[in-house]
Amino acid sequence: MTNTASWLLLIVAGFLEIAFAIGLKSANGMERPWLLAGTFAVLAGSLSLLTMALRVLPVGTAYAVWTGIGAAGTALVGMYWLGDGVSFWRFFWIGLILLSVAGLHWGA
Template sequence: MAWTLVIAAGLLEILFAIGLKHANGLERPWVALGTAAALVGSLALLSMGLRQLPVGTAYAVWTGIGASGTALVGIALLGEPVSAPRLASIAAIVGGVVGLRLAH
C-alpha cells in the first residue's frame, strides 16, 4: 500500500508542475487553486507512504516520477523539445526509480 501512495503522490506531483505552467503565475486563480490542491495531495500521500518506507527511497521515487513524468508531458502535450539525449536522461531517471523500487 505504501508504494501505491508514493506512486500516486508522484502522479500528483506531475499535475502540480504542469499546473504551475498553466496558472501563469497567479493570473488564473482557479488553475492556481487546483495546482495548490495537487501539491497538498501529493505531499499528504507521500507523508502517508513514508510511514512504511525509508525516506531516501520514497523521496527519490516521488521526485523521479514527478521529474520524468513532467518532462514527458511537456514533450507530448506542450511541444517541448525532444532529443535523444533528453529521452536518454528521462530513461535514466525511470531506471533509477525502478531500481530503487526493486532494491527495497
C-alpha cells in the same frame, strides 16, 4: 499499512506531482488564480500521500522515487502536450531517471 499499499500511494503521489508541475505552468504565474488554487490542492494531495507512504518506506528511497516520477513525467508531458523540445538525449536521460527509480524500488 502494507509495503505494497505504501508503494501504490507513493506512485499516485508521484503522478499528482506531475499534475502539480503542469498546473504551475498552466496557471501562468498569477494570471489564472483559480487554476493556481487547484494546483496547490493537488500538491496538498501529493504531499499527503507521500506522508502516508513514509510511514512504511525509507525516506530517502520514497523521496527519490516521488521526485523521479515527477521529474520524468513532467518532462514527458512537456514534450507531448506543451511543445518542449524532443530529442534522443532527452528520452535517454528520462529513461535513466526511471531506471534509477526502479532500482531504488528493487533495492529497498
